[in-house]
Amino acid sequence: MRALVVRGLGIYGIEEVPKPKPNRDEVLVQVGVAGFCRTDLKIIRHGHRDLVLPCIPGEEVVGTVVEMGEEVNNLRIGDRVYIYPGISCKNCKNCNKGAENLCEKMRIMGFHRPGGFAEYVTSPASSVIRIPEQLDFETAVFLEPLSCCLNALELGALKEGESVGIWGGGPAGILLKRATSAMGAYPTVIEPDPKRRAFLGGLEDPKGQIFDLCIVAVGSPIAYKEAISHLAPRGRLVVFSGLLPKEETLLVDFNLIHYLEQTIVGAYGCSHRHALYALQLLINGRVEVKDLITHRLPLDHLETALDIVEHRRGIKVLIYPNIQR
Numbered sequence: 001m002r003a004l005v006v007r008g009l010g011i012y013g014i015e016e017v018p019k020p021k022p023n024r025d026e027v028l029v030q031v032g033v034a035g036f037c038r039t040d041l042k043i044i045r046h047g048h049r050d051l052v053l054p055c056i057p058g059e060e061v062v063g064t065v066v067e068m069g070e071e072v073n074n075l076r077i078g079d080r081v082y083i084y085p086g087i088s089c090k091n092c093k094n095c096n097k098g099a100e101n102l103c104e105k106m107r108i109m110g111f112h113r114p115g116g117f118a119e120y121v122t123s124p125a126s127s128v129i130r131i132p133e134q135l136d137f138e139t140a141v142f143l144e145p146l147s148c149c150l151n152a153l154e155l156g157a158l159k160e161g162e163s164v165g166i167w168g169g170g171p172a173g174i175l176l177k178r179a180t181s182a183m184g185a186y187p188t189v190i191e192p193d194p195k196r197r198a199f200l201g202g203l204e205d206p207k208g209q210i211f212d213l214c215i216v217a218v219g220s221p222i223a224y225k226e227a228i229s230h231l232a233p234r235g236r237l238v239v240f241s242g243l244l245p246k247e248e249t250l251l252v253d254f255n256l257i258h259y260l261e262q263t264i265v266g267a268y269g270c271s272h273r274h275a276l277y278a279l280q281l282l283i284n285g286r287v288e289v290k291d292l293i294t295h296r297l298p299l300d301h302l303e304t305a306l307d308i309v310e311h312r313r314g315i316k317v318l319i320y321p322n323i324q325r
């Protein structure tokens with residue numbers, strides 16, 4: 001099968017590799033659509049903390065079950081599925097806290113095991129979620145990014161009626177905005193790029209506003225500084241976006257955190273339960289996603305996809321590994 005293989009920092013290409021065989025408890029999924037995100041850009045062009053090389057990236061995957069291991073009895077050939085990308089041990093301290101995304105033995109599809117930028121991918125049957133008939137692949141492929149947003153809102157302890165400042169109007173920022181609204185709170189997205197503001201319904205200016213919850217969904221130290229300055233007393237700041245290695249040191253005024261009783265909390269990835277919640281939000285239409293798709297590309301157009309994401313020329317880029325150019 002054809003797959004995108006990353007062999008080292010900046011060393012990658014489309015290769016012919018053996019089609020994987022599912023283990024006893026696994027399914028083989030023919031990839032329908034794989035979402036492309038900034039994490040993939042990092043993995044492919046810049047490297048990533050969690051990456052095990054060589055690797056086939058792609059952690060936002062939906063597709064069709066085409067083969068099953070002999071122990072799989074909860075699925076059928078032909079089922080349309082979303083693959084929750086994490087495999088956790090369900091037994092360590094972090095798993096027991098409900099933070100399986102921080103599992104000590106976490107194995108993420110597209111990082112530690114082959115992902116969806118390929119014609120086929122295997123997954124434990126326990127990680128896949130059947131997609132109901134009314135949901136098409138292009139909507140369902142947003143389950144992963146939406147799940148990560150729901151994890152961030154959970155960790156930010158969002159309550160109905162609160163105000164939320166979201167820095168960054170990319171795919172994650174927009175999904176955070178829509179999920180915030182769906183949960184009965186009031187989002188404001190701060191995005192300097194006029195092209196991106198179009199998706200947000202106009203200009204939003206944080207001047208003079210303070211927020212109960214601030215979420216930074218753009219890898220920018222300036223955004224973090226700004227977000228902290230707009231945090232209400234008892235406000236929570238969610239560190240949602242990572243920073244490039246050179247930018248990792250940020251000065252924070254701990255006296256302000258102290259006097260204003262504020263909280264800073266990290267959010268990274270998502271747990272299986274977030275996918276079930278995300279699925280409900282997509283099924284009942286409380287979060288709409290399809291208008292965010294700006295590019296649909298075959299795997300061979302990888303460089304184009306990388307450029308679009310690197311230079312923020314689109315919102316959501318989708319890859320179709322089983323469609324030839």
Ligand SMILES: [Zn+2]
Pocket residue numbers: 088089090091092093094095100102103104105106
């Ligand atoms: Zn664990």
